[in-house]
Amino acid sequence: MIRSLLTSLFLCLCLLASPALAVAPDEVLGDPALEARARVLSAELRCMVCQNQSIDDSDAPLAKDLRVLVRERLVAGDSDAQVIDYLVSRYGEFVLLKPRFAWHTLALWAAGPLALIAGLFAIVLALRKRSSQAAQTADTPVARLSEEEERRLRALLEEQG
Structure with missing residues (x-):
């Protein structure tokens, strides 16, 4: 079988x-x-x-x-x-x-490499934008709590145990 x-x-x-x-x-x-x-x-x-x-x-x-x-x-x-x-x-x-490969088929032959270059360019731009946004976020100062907010936070934490 x-x-x-x-x-x-x-x-x-x-x-x-x-x-x-x-x-x-x-x-x-x-x-x-x-x-x-x-x-x-x-x-x-x-x-x-x-x-x-x-x-x-x-x-x-x-x-x-x-x-x-x-x-x-x-x-x-x-x-x-x-x-x-x-x-x-x-x-x-x-x-x-x-x-x-001739002048009238140039667009056909060039389309693939041009699309690849455009895609790589878009990826590089996206990575640069992401890294600049991350740098801006890291450079932004953290807002401090006021004394009143800190007292309320401590009181809430003490209630929780």
Whole structure:
């Protein structure tokens, strides 16, 4: 019982650990070198339907069409750069999972570091404000009780025991 449960669990874990490639057997090229290039290119291209998934991982019909198109261009003799340029000319920069660094993508590339710098700046300002408030509190003189207040306080403390 336990052995079959462990075996089932092991098989499930193996299935979860394997890559979920959506490439159908009829898409695979006969030349292993071209197929390897096609796989590398497919991993860099975004599925226009799934958006945050490569065409290599997507089961969408458009992803299949793009995988076939990549393989057709490779068989026709295009270089990897030519295949990418062709797809970018047809679908725009959005087809790339990792956008190119150019003047029109500068905001995209700069947004992360700028947000990090702004966050660090905000933390520094907050810490400075907190330390200056603590220093002001420490420098503020403590108000003394009047003689009447001190007598009443002593009387209350004596009543309490």
